[in-house]
């Protein structure tokens with residue numbers, strides 16, 4: 043919670059101290075333009091052309107109005123009015139068509155920019171180290187980036203294009219107005235200033251509101267997922283959670299709506315102040331016009347054209363200043379976005395070092411300490427373990443003793459705070475992290491169940507190569523998944539989820555076999571299996587471990603298990619307790635030592651015997 047508070051406070055402070063210099067404006071514009079340009083240059087050019095056409099047509103309309111009025115008041119009769127009237131109609135049609143076409147082109151361009159932004163954001167989300175996923179601030183930022191910052195570069199460009207169009211139109215109409223009376227132009231421009239001032243304040247309020255509401259919005263999203271998610275649906279019904287979840291959702295929505303109400307009121311007050319200020323200047327401008335007419339400086343046709351020009355120009359000047367405001371408003375969100383994208387830069391820089399060797403003779407963890415970010419206590423405290431090539435090594439220990447954490451460090455997903463993990467004497471931190479991970483395959487307890495065809499659920503084990511059908515089937519066979527997958531309606535083409543039509547769901551144990559097949563398909567020299575048999579029935583578990591060495595084809599395996607019947611076949615067993623290795627050795631040696639392992643083993647086998655089964659004895 044503290045981190046969230048610091049995050050929003052620091053961002054609000056940054057927003058207040060933000061410099062509104064021209065330099066900043068130009069750097070925001072440059073960044074946004076380059077993104078839009080690289081995403082769809084031909085559409086961008088088309089938009090600029092359409093803006094210019096619309097602006098030219100607008101300025102032409104002022105002159106056409108004057109020509110129509112001149113013709114009406116002159117002695118040429120009806121015939122003389124036809125040509126300027128047709129011109130006016132033509133110019134009006136052109137400006138309307140240009141505006142309509144702009145809307146369609148903008149829609150396409152916005153999607154192209156959005157895709158380019160998603161590429162960057164997803165690149166960061168998948169590229170940053172796992173430690174970021176321990177931090178609420180990372181999720182806050184990710185949420186803000188997804189909900190608002192993603193569309194901002196395009197909005198800046200749109201603001202800029204709007205400004206270009208408005209500027210072109212203002213110049214055109216301004217020249218037309220000056221030709222009627224030079225005095226009126228500065229007054230119309232001054233009319234835009236109140237809008238500029240109030241909208242700058244509105245921008246800041248908008249950003250502050252967004253930062254303030256990030257955490258609440260994430261809670262709302264979370265409660266939405268709980269009520270709509272497939273995985274959650276069972277428990278929500280079984281526990282009758284629906285009304286309670288809806289109440290929790292409503293609490294967050296309620297506080298959001300209260301804050302939104304206050305925010306909208308403040309923005310409305312500012313908007314009204316700006317508009318009233320502009321309207322007062324407009325009144326002054328019109329009074330000057332009346333004075334000019336009274337003095338006889340402007341004729342009737344000129345006065346008519348001036349009124350049209352003042353109206354048009356006031357709108358254009360407002361658009362111009364609103365464009366500036368959009369850019370500044372987006373600037374605050376873009377800073378946030380840039381901060382997020384910088385994490386990706388840092389991750390790319392971190393992914394450097396030597397190529398990891400294709401194999402090893404020995405992996406050794408020595409004196410490894412590790413504490414999760416934000417955690418008080420160490421999850422690992424001076425751990426020493428060794429894995430020889432081709433060995434099958436087991437980690438056992440009670441819940442929370444650090445087994446999974448050690449597996450994550452060995453998999454190169456976290457770095458030790460102290461101590462080292464070495465491959466044949468070389469510290470793994472010397473290797474490029476992504477190249478190290480290519481040499482390792484891990485099946486986590488909570489492996490991902492992809493809503494994809496069975497084949498892809500296995501071949502995602504190695505996506506950098508084209509799918510090898512034979513290897514998919516061999517991996518499935520090694521994991522004991524063949525019969526479950528072949529009996530599916532479309533065999534390996536069946537989607538393993540009910541989310542999509544034709545899909546089928548697997549049982550927990552069948553899924554576990556698919557995850558194992560995925561790890562075998564990866565074909566890496568080190569295989570890490572975190573409770574690979576937790577969901578397997580006794581027969582499947584027995585089959586898995588009796589054939590594990592064959593399936594490994596000489597690869598090294600580290601597996602975590604709570605079942606001692608599976609652990610006993612390992613070459614070496616490490617017993618963890620509160621982040622430390624307290625015992626190591628073969629099953630027989632550990633039993634003979636009569637320590638913690640022997641105690642846990644007896645507890646488990648006694649439980650079987652107590653239930654009257656023979657499994658305990660057979661385990662011994």
Ligand SMILES: Nc1ncnc2c1ncn2[C@@H]1O[C@H](COP(=O)(O)OP(=O)(O)OP(=O)(O)O)[C@@H](O)[C@H]1O
Pocket residue numbers: 176414415417421439440441442443444445446447448
């Ligand atoms: N992502 C995390 N952030 C902070 N602390 C964590 C995180 N994951 C685990 N821990 C803590 O680290 C310690 C070791 O956890 P770990 O998951 O390695 O235990 P384990 O031996 O694998 O447990 P289990 O048998 O229940 O799977 C525990 O105290 C746990 O609360």
